[in-house]
Amino acid sequence: xxxxxxxxxxGRMLLxxxxxxxxxxATACGGTTREDETAQGDSPTTTxxxxxxxxxxxxxxxxxxxxxxxxxxxxxxxxxxQVNNPYFTTASAGASAATEExxxxxxxxxxxxxxxxxxxxxxxxxxxxGSDVILLSANDPNAxxxxxxxxxGGGAKVVTFDSDTSPxxxxxxxNQATADGIAEVQLQxxxxxxxxxxxQVAILSATANATNQNAWIEMMEQMIEENDEYSGIEIVTIxxxxxxxxxxxxxxxxxxxxxxxxxxxxSPTTVGIAAAARYISGSQYKGEVIVTGLGTPNQMREFVKxxxxxxxxxxxxxxxxYLAAHTGAALAAGQITGQEGETFTAGDLGEYTVEAxxxxxxxxxxxxxxxxxxxxxx
Amino acid sequence: xxxxPATPPPDTPPVPRGRGWGALATWDVAVIAVVIAVWIxxxxxxxxxxxxxxxxxxxxxxxxIALIAMPMTLVIITGEIDLSxxxxxxxxxxxxxxxxxxxxxxxxxxxxxxxxGAVLGALNGVFVTRFALPSLAVTIGTLAxxxxxxxxxxxxxxxxxxxxxxxxxxxxxIPGLPVPWVLVPLVLFAAVFGVVLHATPVGRSLYAxxxxxxxxxxxxxxxxxxxxxxxxATGAMSSLAGIYWTLRFASARADNAVxxxxxxxxxxxxxxxxxxxxxxxxxGVLAGVLLLGTLTNALQLANVSADVLNVVTGLLLIVSxxxxxxxxxxxxxxxxxxxxxxxxx
Numbered sequence: 001x002x003x004x005x006x007x008x009x010x011g012r013m014l015l016x017x018x019x020x021x022x023x024x025x026a027t028a029c030g031g032t033t034r035e036d037e038t039a040q041g042d043s044p045t046t047t048x049x050x051x052x053x054x055x056x057x058x059x060x061x062x063x064x065x066x067x068x069x070x071x072x073x074x075x076x077x078x079x080x081x082q083v084n085n086p087y088f089t090t091a092s093a094g095a096s097a098a099t100e101e102x103x104x105x106x107x108x109x110x111x112x113x114x115x116x117x118x119x120x121x122x123x124x125x126x127x128x129x130g131s132d133v134i135l136l137s138a139n140d141p142n143a144x145x146x147x148x149x150x151x152x153g154g155g156a157k158v159v160t161f162d163s164d165t166s167p168x169x170x171x172x173x174x175n176q177a178t179a180d181g182i183a184e185v186q187l188q189x190x191x192x193x194x195x196x197x198x199x200q201v202a203i204l205s206a207t208a209n210a211t212n213q214n215a216w217i218e219m220m221e222q223m224i225e226e227n228d229e230y231s232g233i234e235i236v237t238i239x240x241x242x243x244x245x246x247x248x249x250x251x252x253x254x255x256x257x258x259x260x261x262x263x264x265x266x267s268p269t270t271v272g273i274a275a276a277a278r279y280i281s282g283s284q285y286k287g288e289v290i291v292t293g294l295g296t297p298n299q300m301r302e303f304v305k306x307x308x309x310x311x312x313x314x315x316x317x318x319x320x321x322y323l324a325a326h327t328g329a330a331l332a333a334g335q336i337t338g339q340e341g342e343t344f345t346a347g348d349l350g351e352y353t354v355e356a357x358x359x360x361x362x363x364x365x366x367x368x369x370x371x372x373x374x375x376x377x378x
Numbered sequence: 379x380x381x382x383p384a385t386p387p388p389d390t391p392p393v394p395r396g397r398g399w400g401a402l403a404t405w406d407v408a409v410i411a412v413v414i415a416v417w418i419x420x421x422x423x424x425x426x427x428x429x430x431x432x433x434x435x436x437x438x439x440x441x442x443i444a445l446i447a448m449p450m451t452l453v454i455i456t457g458e459i460d461l462s463x464x465x466x467x468x469x470x471x472x473x474x475x476x477x478x479x480x481x482x483x484x485x486x487x488x489x490x491x492x493x494x495g496a497v498l499g500a501l502n503g504v505f506v507t508r509f510a511l512p513s514l515a516v517t518i519g520t521l522a523x524x525x526x527x528x529x530x531x532x533x534x535x536x537x538x539x540x541x542x543x544x545x546x547x548x549x550x551x552i553p554g555l556p557v558p559w560v561l562v563p564l565v566l567f568a569a570v571f572g573v574v575l576h577a578t579p580v581g582r583s584l585y586a587x588x589x590x591x592x593x594x595x596x597x598x599x600x601x602x603x604x605x606x607x608x609x610x611a612t613g614a615m616s617s618l619a620g621i622y623w624t625l626r627f628a629s630a631r632a633d634n635a636v637x638x639x640x641x642x643x644x645x646x647x648x649x650x651x652x653x654x655x656x657x658x659x660x661x662g663v664l665a666g667v668l669l670l671g672t673l674t675n676a677l678q679l680a681n682v683s684a685d686v687l688n689v690v691t692g693l694l695l696i697v698s699x700x701x702x703x704x705x706x707x708x709x710x711x712x713x714x715x716x717x718x719x720x721x722x723x
Contacts, residue, residue, distance in 0.1 A: 023489045031483025032541055083684055112684035117627055117634065124435045125678045128426040142538030143629035146549065208534035209631065240534070 064342050068334040074104035076325055077131040079122055081139050081163060081210070082114040085243065087270045087296060087317050088137065090378045091162070094321030095135060101347050102329050107131070114207050114243050116140035123147040127154050133328035135321075136170070137162040141211045145169040157331045161324035162317075163212040171331055172338050172358045174324045176315040177365045182268070182294070183219035185365045187230050189292045189311045190264050198232030199263030202255045204276055204293075206243040206269040216268050236262070241272045248275035256285055267293035273312060274299045281308035297368055297376040304373050313365045318378055323349055323362055405650030405702060406662030413669045420676035427679055430556030438549060438626060440671035441560045442467070442635065444664065445619040446642045447649075448571040449612040451663045454646055455575075456587045456605060457655030458506060458513035463616040464638035465524035466498050468631075470620030472528040475537030475630025484544060491617050498524060499613015503606035521639070528632035537630040545628040560622065567615075572660045580604070588655030644691060645670050648698040657702075670694070 076099045080088035092108050099106040109125070111118030116139045126134055127150055134156050138144050141164065148158050148169045161174040176182070191197045203220075205213045217238060224230045236259055241248025248271055256262060265280075267273035273295040280286055286308050295312040303309045326346035327336075336342040342354045352360050368376070421428035446463045453460050470491045477487040498520070505516040551558050575581040586594040587601055595601055624630045649666030651658025670691065677687055 020489070020493055024486060027483055027485035027489055031485035032544070033483045034478055034481050034539070107681065109678075109681060110684065112688065115633070115636070116629065116631075117623075118684075120627060121435075121439060121674075122678065124439075125675075128429075128432050128435065128679060130426070140536060140629060140631070142536060143627040143631070146545065146628055208633070209536050 064337045064339070065334050066336075066344065070102045070104070070329045070333040070335075071132075072103050074099075074102070074329055074332055075130070075132040076104045076106050076135065076328060077126045077129075077133065078106070078108040078110075078135045078321070078325075079119065079126065080108075080110050080137045081119075082243065083108075083110045083112060085114075085271065086299065090296070091137075091317040091321035091324075094316075094318035094323075095325040096321075097318075098322045098325035098329075098347055102326075104133075104325075104329065114139050114210075116143035116209075119144055120147045123151055127151040127156065130154065131156050133325075133332050134158045135324045135328055136160050136165070138165045138211055139163070139207065140209050141166045157328055159324055159328040159331065161320055163210055165211070167357050170358070172327055172354065172360060174320065174327050174360045174362065176317075176320050176362045178361055179215045179219050180223075181364055182313075183216045183223060185313045185367065186216070186266050186268060186293060187220055187223055187233065189313065189367065190266055190290065191230055191233060193290045193292065193310055194233070194263055196232065197229065200234050200236050200259060200261055201264045201266055202236055202259060202262055203238045204248060204251055204255070204265055204267040204269075204272040205238055205240050206272060208240050208242075210243075210269075213268050220266075241267075241269070241275065243269060243271045245271055245275050248272045249279050252276040252279040256280075256283070256289065262289055264290035264292065267291070267295075269293070270295050270299060270314070273309075277303040277308050281306055294365075295368075296378055297373050298378060300368070301373055304368070304370050311367055311369045313367045315362055315365050316376075316378065319349060320362055322347065323352065323360065327352070327360055404705075406659050406665065409649055409662050409665040409669060413665050413672065416669065416672050416676070420672065420679075424676050424680045427676055430551075432675065432679070433556050434551055434558050436671055436675045437558055437561055437564075439675065440667050441558075441564060441626075442619040442623050443638065443641050443645055443671070444564055444667045445567065445622065446612070446616050446638070447645050447663050447667050448567055448660065449608065449615045450642055450646050451649070451651055451658060451660055452571070452575060452581075452584055453513075453608050453612055454643075454651050454653065455584050455655055455658050456608065457591070458605060458608070459517065459643070459653075460499075460502060460513065460609060460612045461517040461639045461643070462498075462502060462520040462524055463612060463619075463642060464635045465521045465528070466495055466613055466616035467620035467623060467635045467638065468633065469498065469524045469528040469531070470495055470617040471624045471630045471634040472532035472632045474621060474624050475535075476531050478540065478630070479537050484541065488621055491621055492614055495617020495620070496610050496614040499610040499616070500606070502613065503609035506609065507602040507606045525632070525636070532630065532632045534632070538628055540625060540628050540630075545625050548622065548625040560626075563618075568660065568664060575660050584608075585656055588652075588657070590656075641670065641691075644695045644698070648694060650698075650702065652702060653699065666698070 076095065078092050078095050080091065096106045109122055111122060119139050120143065123144060124147055134151060136158060138160055145166055148165060152158055158170045159172045159174060160170045162176060164173045190201060203217060205217060221235065224233050239251040239255055241251045252265065252275060255265065265276050267276050273291065273293040277291050277300065280289055280291055281303055291309045292312050294314050296314060300309055300312055323346050330336050330344040331338065335344045336354060338354060338358045340354055340356050343351055345351050354360055426432060450460060450463065473494055474487055474491050477490065478484060502517055502520055505511050506513045548560060549558060575584065583594060583599040583604060586597060586599060587604065591601060623634055645667040646663050647653060648669060649658065649663030651663060673690060674687060677690065
């Protein structure tokens with residue numbers, strides 16, 4: 001039994017509906033639309049204080065001084081996609097070692113979940129603490145940009161590594177290998193193992209908007225279309241394990257159930273490939289479904305030995321962290337300014353050149369298999 | 379033997395302190411005191427805590443939680459709960475991104491999104507009132523459903539090309555003051571919700587519903603309508619929070635604010651609102667939001683790891699639920715020790 005509605009209620013609802021309608025009509029006739037923005041160009045209007053200082057332009061006019069000394073006690077902050085991820089722990093070890101070499105102060109921090117909004121909070125913290133250099137592996141290419149700009153406005157140099165942000169908002173990007181190289185090596189490994197180079201392949205990625213994985217996947221799809229070598233490979237779906245072990249494990253299970261004719265799983269993330277291999281090595285699909293992608297030797301060793309995984313690839317994350325720290329220090333010291341063609345020395349790794357768009361490339365990826373997996377310890 | 383009508387019989391526990399200004403009693407004051415204490419300790423011991431920019435970051439971080447915590451307080455006081463708030467936020471963000479992407483004016487999009495939030499809240503309200511389903515079950519279901527819809531609308535993409543004028547405005551500070559513009563709507567909403575809860579018959583009826591639905595019904599309170607509009611309000615505020623979130627991070631994503639409902643509920647409970655309903659006050663909740671935000675901010679500045687932060691937040695939540703119960707038990711024990719005829723104030 002419901003209480004009878006008073007006569008005023010329909011009147012109030014009508015008034016509310018009318019107000020909403022008026023508001024909608026008023027805003028629809030005019031207002032900021034996306035076309036206005038793209039027509040104007042992306043020139044940010046400076047606001048009162050928190051203005052995005054175009055630091056890049058200032059440093060560009062200053063000349064690079066290759067012999068500049070790295071200041072003592074330079075603050076290097078390492079901010080990965082998430083903490084408690086073995087890949088980033090290894091990278092951090094490299095960055096920490098590099099920081100010790102040039103006498104800086106090292107600080108590792110980061111969110112426990114690989115989300116962009118958590119990362120923004122930590123970037124703000126680092127701005128507050130006045131870090132000189134921030135090494136960042138971004139969870140989202142755009143969401144972190146305002147916070148990064150704020151940090152740069154405060155004088156910090158921001159060097160992204162592993163996963164880039166939008167190129168305008170960082171100073172330099174240290175890429176582990178070229179995106180083509182990483183995509184190609186994964187396709188190559190799968191094509192080698194598939195019968196006749198043909199088959200159904202699923203991709204088990206990290207988070208849905210991770211800059212690096214998405215770039216590699218896009219490149220793989222492009223290569224499949226353009227190269228005859230890979231034309232027999234059919235990517236049936238992309239699953240997202242969010243760089244969480246449990247979720248990646250469950251996604252693998254789901255993939256095998258939904259695609260009974262699946263021939264291979266490519267996982268371009270160390271957490272994903274480890275979970276997928278673990279699932280498959282304990283299931284009926286061991287030896288039937290190919291598992292490959294990017295993994296660390298230590299995590300994958302047992303699966304290579306027991307035959308679940310024949311080949312996988314990676315670069316050395318420790319070297320990546322090491323290079324990133326040295327790049328940040330070189331930038332902060334003024335040895336380089338981020339222009340194409342500048343060179344600097346990154347400690348034991350030797351000389352590196354800045355390429356187009358402010359990218360520094362570590363080197364080609366390494367393929368790991370049974371014959372060489374015991375040579376590595378990371 | 380005559381019973382003095384003014385004093386309740388000796389063995390009953392003291393009158394619940396949920397009503398009106400009496401609600402501004404012990405727990406709320408305690409939380410505010412703790413917030414001030416944490417602020418002082420942080421200002422002294424944590425480098426870079428006590429300056430304008432950090433205050434700005436702090437307020438920006440807690441704004442979304444505060445916006446949602448206000449109607450959530452009212453909902454929990456009536457004995458219900460709404461766990462779908464973060465999903466409404468996410469769906470709003472998705473819709474906002476998609477509408478912007480296809481070229482709708484931003485102003486129109488914002489109005490539509492608030493309406494969307496109200497509609498989503500109304501959906502929750504219909505399930506809880508018309509079909510008399512427990513709100514916990516309903517909102518867990520809509521939590522999943524709305525989040526799923528968010529992914530249907532926007533997929534895995536992120537829409538990030540919102541105009542700098544808007545995104546900058548949301549994060550910039552009021553000229554001359556160290557606080558961001560977002561504080562203005564926060565204060566306005568706090569005033570509105572505070573007045574409604576503590577100084578209107580509607581607000582008092584919420585406490586009545588939370589304490590005893592039967593008694594409230596017999597007093598003439600339209601419980602179904604009240605709860606329905608509370609859910610609508612919660613939905614609308616969640617979508618406002620979604621608009622804020624999208625503009626603040628300049629990124630519309632389907633997975634924005636996953637898990638935020640837990641922070642909101644934690645803040646509300648920390649503020650002294652009883653999870654069983656009928657008790658609590660808005661100043662306490664605002665202090666609870668501020669406390670959670672300050673702790674997170676200060677501990678992060680002090681380089682405490684994210685995992686430890688999670689543990690701290692969880693412990694705080696447990697304390698906030700346990701402490702009132704322990705306090706109530708202590709009060710009852712104290713009441714029993716008093717001689718008959720006397721009731722502690």
